[in-house]
Amino acid sequence: MRRTPYLRWAAPLLALALAATGCGGGAGTTQGVVSASWGDPPNPLEPANTNDVQGGKVLDMIFRGLKRYDPRTGAAQDMLAERIETTDSTTFAITVKDGWTFSNGEKVTARSFVDAWNYGADVRNNQRNAYFFGYIQGYADVHPDTGEPKATTLSGLKITGERTFSVTLSQKFSTWPDTLGYAAFAPLPRAFFDDHAAWLEKPVGNGPYTVHSYARGSAMSLRTRDDYPGPDKARNSGVDLIVYTDNNTAYTSLLSGNLDLVDDVPAAQLKNVRKDLDGRYINTPAGIIQTLAFPYYDPAWNTPGGAKLRTGISRAIDREQITRTIFRSTRTPAKDWTSPVLGTDGGFSPTLCGDACVYDPAAARRLVDEGGGIPGGRMTISYNADTGSHKEWVDAVCNSVNNALGRDSACVGNPVGTFADFRNQITQSRMDGPFRAGWQMDYPLIQNFLQPLYYTNASSNDGKWSDPGFDRLVDRANAESDQPTAVRLFQQAEEVVRDQMAAIPLWYQNGSAGYSARVGNVALNPFSVPVYNEITVG
Amino acid sequence: MGRYVIRRLLQMIPVFFGATLLIFLMVNVMGDPIQGLCGQRQCDPATAARLRQEFGLDKPVWQQYLTYMGNVFTGDFGTAFNGQPVTELMADAFPVTLRLTLVAIFFEIVIGITLGVLTGLRRGRPVDTSVLLLTLVVISVPTFVTGLLLQFLLGVEWGIIKPAVSPAATLDELIVPGLVLASVSLAYVTRLTRTAIAENARADYVRTARAKGLPRRRIVTRHLLRNSLIPVVTFIGADIGALMGGAIVTERIFNIHGVGYQLYQGIVRQNTQTVVGFVTILVLIFLIANLLVDLLYAVLDPRIRYA
Numbered sequence: 049m050r051r052t053p054y055l056r057w058a059a060p061l062l063a064l065a066l067a068a069t070g071c072g073g074g075a076g077t078t079q080g081v082v083s084a085s086w087g088d089p090p091n092p093l094e095p096a097n098t099n100d101v102q103g104g105k106v107l108d109m110i111f112r113g114l115k116r117y118d119p120r121t122g123a124a125q126d127m128l129a130e131r132i133e134t135t136d137s138t139t140f141a142i143t144v145k146d147g148w149t150f151s152n153g154e155k156v157t158a159r160s161f162v163d164a165w166n167y168g169a170d171v172r173n174n175q176r177n178a179y180f181f182g183y184i185q186g187y188a189d190v191h192p193d194t195g196e197p198k199a200t201t202l203s204g205l206k207i208t209g210e211r212t213f214s215v216t217l218s219q220k221f222s223t224w225p226d227t228l229g230y231a232a233f234a235p236l237p238r239a240f241f242d243d244h245a246a247w248l249e250k251p252v253g254n255g256p257y258t259v260h261s262y263a264r265g266s267a268m269s270l271r272t273r274d275d276y277p278g279p280d281k282a283r284n285s286g287v288d289l290i291v292y293t294d295n296n297t298a299y300t301s302l303l304s305g306n307l308d309l310v311d312d313v314p315a316a317q318l319k320n321v322r323k324d325l326d327g328r329y330i331n332t333p334a335g336i337i338q339t340l341a342f343p344y345y346d347p348a349w350n351t352p353g354g355a356k357l358r359t360g361i362s363r364a365i366d367r368e369q370i371t372r373t374i375f376r377s378t379r380t381p382a383k384d385w386t387s388p389v390l391g392t393d394g395g396f397s398p399t400l401c402g403d404a405c406v407y408d409p410a411a412a413r414r415l416v417d418e419g420g421g422i423p424g425g426r427m428t429i430s431y432n433a434d435t436g437s438h439k440e441w442v443d444a445v446c447n448s449v450n451n452a453l454g455r456d457s458a459c460v461g462n463p464v465g466t467f468a469d470f471r472n473q474i475t476q477s478r479m480d481g482p483f484r485a486g487w488q489m490d491y492p493l494i495q496n497f498l499q500p501l502y503y504t505n506a507s508s509n510d511g512k513w514s515d516p517g518f519d520r521l522v523d524r525a526n527a528e529s530d531q532p533t534a535v536r537l538f539q540q541a542e543e544v545v546r547d548q549m550a551a552i553p554l555w556y557q558n559g560s561a562g563y564s565a566r567v568g569n570v571a572l573n574p575f576s577v578p579v580y581n582e583i584t585v586g
Numbered sequence: 587m588g589r590y591v592i593r594r595l596l597q598m599i600p601v602f603f604g605a606t607l608l609i610f611l612m613v614n615v616m617g618d619p620i621q622g623l624c625g626q627r628q629c630d631p632a633t634a635a636r637l638r639q640e641f642g643l644d645k646p647v648w649q650q651y652l653t654y655m656g657n658v659f660t661g662d663f664g665t666a667f668n669g670q671p672v673t674e675l676m677a678d679a680f681p682v683t684l685r686l687t688l689v690a691i692f693f694e695i696v697i698g699i700t701l702g703v704l705t706g707l708r709r710g711r712p713v714d715t716s717v718l719l720l721t722l723v724v725i726s727v728p729t730f731v732t733g734l735l736l737q738f739l740l741g742v743e744w745g746i747i748k749p750a751v752s753p754a755a756t757l758d759e760l761i762v763p764g765l766v767l768a769s770v771s772l773a774y775v776t777r778l779t780r781t782a783i784a785e786n787a788r789a790d791y792v793r794t795a796r797a798k799g800l801p802r803r804r805i806v807t808r809h810l811l812r813n814s815l816i817p818v819v820t821f822i823g824a825d826i827g828a829l830m831g832g833a834i835v836t837e838r839i840f841n842i843h844g845v846g847y848q849l850y851q852g853i854v855r856q857n858t859q860t861v862v863g864f865v866t867i868l869v870l871i872f873l874i875a876n877l878l879v880d881l882l883y884a885v886l887d888p889r890i891r892y893a
Contacts, residue, residue: 091668092669171636174633174637174640176624263753264670265670265843265848266678266753290752290753292841293841293847297737297838300738307750466622468618471621472618472621
């Protein structure tokens with residue numbers, strides 16, 4: 049008989065290996081701490097430098113600004129602001145509440161705000177969100193389009209006392225105080241300026257959480273601040289944010305009980321998510337609208353009959369069917385150019401688009417023909433293929449258009465490899481057909497859904513659309529101090545967008561999240577960011 | 587021997603420059619990355635210009651390359667867009683991937699060679715046939731299928747492991763990902779060893795050893811295995827480089843923040859400095875692994891000499 053001595057030592061080794069793996073299993077969660085999925089923020093984590101949801105999550109936990117958007121209604125409410133007063137919609141006198149401190153003990157004063165805003169606006173600091181300070185007087189001096197800045201501080205900001213300062217805008221903007229809930233307007237402690245590198249390693253803010261440890265690119269531990277002076281103290285003892293490269297892995301971790309909260313449920317899992325998670329799944333409207341923009345710099349798309357053509361394309365898209373089948377109702381067909389999170393008082397209107405957003409193949413064919421037909425008989429819809437599974441819906445939209453117009457090749461998708469390249473082609477005006485345009489609001493105001501997107505030469509007016517009538521109405525609305533009148537004027541401007549079909553509204557996006565049985569009271573705010581401080585554990 | 591090593595090291599220099607230049611040009615072809623940093627809106631021109639200047643993107647490509655290479659030789663691999671030095675990213679990522687690769691190589695050597703010897707000595711027996719069939723299955727199933735399946739079964743259904751590896755990525759957490767990463771190569775190692783063993787088992791020196799009355803164990807380990815390992819060592823050596831750079835799929839499935847993750851993120855964000863830096867190191871690892879393999883030949887087979 050032959051002996052096989054080799055297996056003798058191989059077998060125990062394997063057994064050892066498997067035993068060691070067994071040790072790796074089990075609960076990886078700390079008492080009272082929520083573990084949540086996260087993505088690596090692409091930009092440095094500073095208030096005026098963060099323009100993405102992932103970085104926004106952290107800023108929302110470690111900072112509180114003058115205003116805060118109510119997590120449920122989105123309404124701007126005073127947080128650190130005691131009073132913001134104005135008589136002319138141009139100069140605002142701001143009083144900061146007493147008793148607020150940063151987590152390192154430093155008091156939050158008027159200077160904390162003024163220094164932070166001056167830093168954010170200064171072109172030398174390379175802050176991606178600098179344009180948020182563009183309404184403040186003197187912005188052009190600290191942030192000129194070309195050349196070196198002439199000043200280091202905004203002339204419109206003046207400290208008038210320990211807790212008071214005044215802001216002068218370069219134009220009338222009655223709802224400006226409501227924009228102050230955006231993270232870019234957060235106050236900064238002296239530590240930020242004194243030792244910037246150390247601050248970036250471990251940010252210090254004035255919010256309900258402090259950064260306990262931060263391993264860039266992989267995880268951040270936040271712990272509840274015991275001395276937090278605000279009314280929205282965290283109801284858990286901390287949050288561990290863990291970077292997941294793939295949302296499928298995060299979802300699998302949630303299913304196996306190793307993660308408490310996933311705020312990006314993979315599209316492929318949507319049909320099972322309710323069963324998998326036993327109902328621990330939320331799907332709530334967020335301030336995000338997806339549209340198709342057009343290249344108005346291309347003469348073929350800027351014709352006298354263009355409005356009819358675009359309305360025709362809009363009516364050829366079966367939004368109901370696409371949102372139901374592809375997005376499993378995590379998106380809802382758009383009925384205007386804003387978002388339901390604004391509420392009807394805030395300017396949302398479920399009737400504004402009307403027939404122009406209703407699927408009707410016969411009307412679509414007629415309108416496209418009257419509008420001179422699709423330029424060249426064929427159009428492409430461009431999108432970035434690297435994130436967000438855009439291919440599925442672009443193909444579906446094209447299918448819908450092709451079916452409605454009765455031509456197989458009227459519309460095809462045009463994938464662009466990376467988001468950066470896609471944005472490059474857009475900003476260099478190299479699009480030759482409609483392209484994907486998504487908009488996530490910065491603050492819940494109808495102004496934010498219209499002015500940055502459709503005002504002449506606005507920062508996100510990707511199609512370079514321009515209409516003097518629209519611009520005039522927006523200017524008038526901004527100068528109007530009566531809120532309801534301002535909203536009505538913005539809606540009139542929106543009607544111009546509709547009549548010209550400046551961009552085709554597709555659908556409103558919902559935020560979705562799944563959570564473990566360990567945690568409760570999970571909700572998403574209108575920015576589709578989980579309201580971490582209200583989550584309960586156990 | 588020493589001359590040979592020096593010659594090989596000198597040969598690495600043009601390969602190193604060629605590879606980095608190619609990668610540099612390829613990432614550059616993808617276009618200007620700055621717009622991707624500003625989200626769904628146009629970067630304001632002043633900030634975009636300053637960012638371009640900060641990352642050296644305002645200069646012509648050849649100048650960018652020269653500056654970059656100059657900096658590399660002083661140990662400065664540039665900065666990622668999130669403000670982190672690339673060397674810091676490397677310090678985070680390479681140890682993790684190295685651990686993962688070591689686990690994978692360990693499995694390749696232990697399981698692969700054991701199975702290979704076992705089957706090679708028992709050609710045509712049921713053990714041989716079933717192992718051969720098994721390796722065929724492993725080779726034909728893509729890694730991400732094996733990975734996702736094991737993750738679901740062991741992680742979710744049976745709860746033996748955590749489906750995602752923690753940021754610390756300790757050795758015990760890396761056993762299953764390492765096994766997945768090793769699976770295909772493991773099957774190849776098994777087959778290579780099997781063939782070599784089967785062939786050499788009939789060689790004259792084995793017969794001589796047997797005639798001398800050496801114990802069977804000694805014949806197999808000292809004579810048979812040593813001579814049969816040359817092709818296997820070549821394969822494993824080349825595999826070290828492939829495993830380190832090619833772990834993108836496995837790292838993604840198990841959420842391991844290693845080299846594959848950094849490379850993926852660098853490519854998606856079009857961050858030249860990250861991609862070129864990581865690939866440069868990978869190229870070096872590949873070259874050195876190959877050199878070591880060639881030197882090992884001489885150790886395994888005294889007939890091979892380098893001059």
